Amino acid sequence: MERKPKPKHDLPDTLDARVFVSLMRTADALSRGAEALLKPFNLSGTQYNVLRILRGAGEQGLACREVGCKLISRDPDITRLLDRMESRGLIARAREKEDRRVVKTRITAEGMSLLHDLDEPVRELHRRQMQHLTAKQLKQLSILLDRAREPFEASEPSNRFCRGPIDQNYFTKRSRNSKGETT
Amino acid sequence: MERKPKPKHDLPDTLDARVFVSLMRTADALSRGAEALLKPFNLSGTQYNVLRILRGAGEQGLACREVGCKLISRDPDITRLLDRMESRGLIARAREKEDRRVVKTRITAEGMSLLHDLDEPVRELHRRQMQHLTAKQLKQLSILLDRAREPFEASEPSNRFCRGPIDQNYFTKRSRNSKGETT
DNA sequence: TGACAATAGTTGTTTAAACGACTATTGTTA
DNA sequence: TAACAATAGTCGTTTAAACAACTATTGTCA
Numbered sequence: 001m002e003r004k005p006k007p008k009h010d011l012p013d014t015l016d017a018r019v020f021v022s023l024m025r026t027a028d029a030l031s032r033g034a035e036a037l038l039k040p041f042n043l044s045g046t047q048y049n050v051l052r053i054l055r056g057a058g059e060q061g062l063a064c065r066e067v068g069c070k071l072i073s074r075d076p077d078i079t080r081l082l083d084r085m086e087s088r089g090l091i092a093r094a095r096e097k098e099d100r101r102v103v104k105t106r107i108t109a110e111g112m113s114l115l116h117d118l119d120e121p122v123r124e125l126h127r128r129q130m131q132h133l134t135a136k137q138l139k140q141l142s143i144l145l146d147r148a149r150e151p152f153e154a155s156e157p158s159n160r161f162c163r164g165p166i167d168q169n170y171f172t173k174r175s176r177n178s179k180g181e182t183t
Numbered sequence: 184m185e186r187k188p189k190p191k192h193d194l195p196d197t198l199d200a201r202v203f204v205s206l207m208r209t210a211d212a213l214s215r216g217a218e219a220l221l222k223p224f225n226l227s228g229t230q231y232n233v234l235r236i237l238r239g240a241g242e243q244g245l246a247c248r249e250v251g252c253k254l255i256s257r258d259p260d261i262t263r264l265l266d267r268m269e270s271r272g273l274i275a276r277a278r279e280k281e282d283r284r285v286v287k288t289r290i291t292a293e294g295m296s297l298l299h300d301l302d303e304p305v306r307e308l309h310r311r312q313m314q315h316l317t318a319k320q321l322k323q324l325s326i327l328l329d330r331a332r333e334p335f336e337a338s339e340p341s342n343r344f345c346r347g348p349i350d351q352n353y354f355t356k357r358s359r360n361s362k363g364e365t366t
Numbered sequence: 367t368g369a370c371a372a373t374a375g376t377t378g379t380t381t382a383a384a385c386g387a388c389t390a391t392t393g394t395t396a
Numbered sequence: 397t398a399a400c401a402a403t404a405g406t407c408g409t410t411t412a413a414a415c416a417a418c419t420a421t422t423g424t425c426a
Contacts, residue, residue, distance in 0.1 A: 014310075015313075015318065015321050015322065015325070016309035016310055016312070016313040016321070017309050018325050019313060019324055020213060020309050020312070020313075021255070022329055023209060023324075023328055024210055024214065024255050024256075025255050025328075025336075026206060026210075026328045026329075026331050027206050027207055027209075027210030027211075028210075028255055029332040029336065030203060030206060030207075030331070030335070032257075032335075033335065044412090063375095064375060065373090065374070065375080072204070072208050073207075073211045074215075075414095076413075076414055076415070077412085077413070077414075077415090078375085079376055079377085080376090080412080080413090081412090081413095084412085099373095099374085100374095100420080100422085101375070101422065102373090102375080103375065123197065123200070126197070126199035126200050126203050127199055129199070129203070130198075130202060130331075132330075132333070133327075133330065135198065137327060137330070138199070140327065141202055141205075141206075141324075142198070142201050142202045142205050144320060144323060144327070145202070145205035145206055145208075145209045146209075147316065148209050148213070148313070148324065149213065151315055152212040152213070152215075152216070247404070248403090248404065248405080258383080258384095259383075259384055259385070260383070260385090260406095261405085262405060262407080263382080263406090263407090264382090264383095266406095267382085282392070282403095283390080283391055283392085283404095284391045284403065284404040285391095285404060285405080286405065
C-alpha cells in the first residue's frame with residue numbers, strides 16, 4: 001500500500017478552510033438523514049420547510065415572497081415550488097382582494113395532517129443525530145454557528161423584507177430528494 | 184404592527200432542532216459566498232471540489248468512483264459531472280490498460296491553471312468569512328462539527344471504499360450556480 | 367390624472383440533479 | 397472453462413433548479 005504523496009501544490013490547510021469544510025461536510029451528513037426521512041413521503045427538505053413555515057403562519061397565510069425569504073436556502077423560483085405543492089393538495093393559494101398583486105398561500109388540512117405525521121419522526125431523528133453530544137456541546141455549537149453566520153444574515157439583500165424573527169423555519173438543503181438507501 | 188401569534192401547533196423548539204437549523208443556515212450562508220466567488224469562472228462548488236481532489240491526486244489520477252466518494256455531497260451521476268468538465272478541457276479521462284473497467288480521471292494543465300487562479304481568492308474568502316471569530320472559537324467549532332458528524336461518516340455505505348484520509352476535499356453544496364448578485 | 371417607477375408574481379428556457387436500467391469487463395467457482 | 401456474480405462506468409428519462417424576461421397591479425408625483 002503506497003502512502004499518499006504529500007500534496008505539495010495544494011493550498012495550505014488553514015484553520016479557516018478546515019472550519020468551512022467541516023461545516024459543509026456536517027451539514028451534508030445531517031441533511032442527508034433528514035432527506036432520507038422525508039423521501040418516503042415524497043417531500044423535499046424545502047417542501048417540508050414550506051409546510052412548517054405555513055403552519056407557523058396560521059390562518060392568514062403568507063405571501064409568496066414571504067415564504068421565500070423565510071426559507072433557509074433561497075429558492076429563486078418560489079412560484080413553481082408552490083405550484084407543485086398546490087397540485088398535491090398540501091397548500092392552497094388565493095389572490096388577495098385588497099392588493100391584487102399578492103397571492104396568499106395557506107396550508108391545507110391535508111398538509112397539516114402530513115406535517116403532523118412527520119412531527120414525531122423528525123423530532124426523533126434529531127434526537128438520534130445529536131444524542132452523542134452533550135447538552136453543553138450542543139449549546140456551544142449552536143452559539144458558534146449563529147455567530148459564524150451573523151455578519152452574512154444582515155447583509156443578505158433578500159432579508160431586508162423579512163421582518164420579525166424566523167422561528168417557524170426548519171431545514172433545507174439540496175431540495176431534490178437525495179439518493180438515500182434504496183431498498 | 185401586530186405581533187406574531189404564538190405558534191402553538193408547531194413543534195417545541197428543542198436544542199437538537201435548533202442546532203440542526205443553525206447548521207443548515209450557516210452552511211447555506213457560507214456556501215452562498217463561495218458559489219458567488221466561483222460563478223464568474225462558471226464553476227459550481229462541486230466542480231471546484233473535483234478539481235481540488237484531482238490536483239491532490241496528482242499524475243496517476245483517480246477512478247470515477249474514487250472522485251465520487253471523496254466529494255462532500257455525493258453526486259449520483261459522476262459520469263456526467265466529469266463529462267461537462269472534460270468538454271471544457273479542465274480534466275482528461277483515459278480508460279486503464281490493466282483493468283479495462285476503470286476510467287482514470289486527471290486534471291489538465293488548463294484545469295491546474297484555473298485552480299491556481301482561484302487559490303488566493305478562495306483563501307481570502309474564507310479569511311473574510313471567519314475573521315470575526317477568534318482562533319479559539321474556530322478551533323472549537325471545527326472540533327464540535329467533526330464530532331457532530333462522526334457517527335454518520337462511518338455508517339455511510341459509500342465511504343467504505345474511500346480508504347485514506349480525505350484532505351484534498353474542498354467544499355460542495357447545492358452544486359448548481361446560486362443566484363448571487365447579478366450585476 | 368397621466369406617466370412612470372416599484373412591487374408581486376408568472377412563465378420560458380437552459381442546464382443539471384436524481385433515479386434506474388443498461389453494457390462492458392473482471393473475478394470466482396463448480 | 398463455462399456460468400454467474402461483482403465491479404466500473406454509461407445512458408435514458410423525469411423532474412427541478414437557475415436565470416431572465418415578462419404581465420399585472422399599485423404607488424408616486426409633476
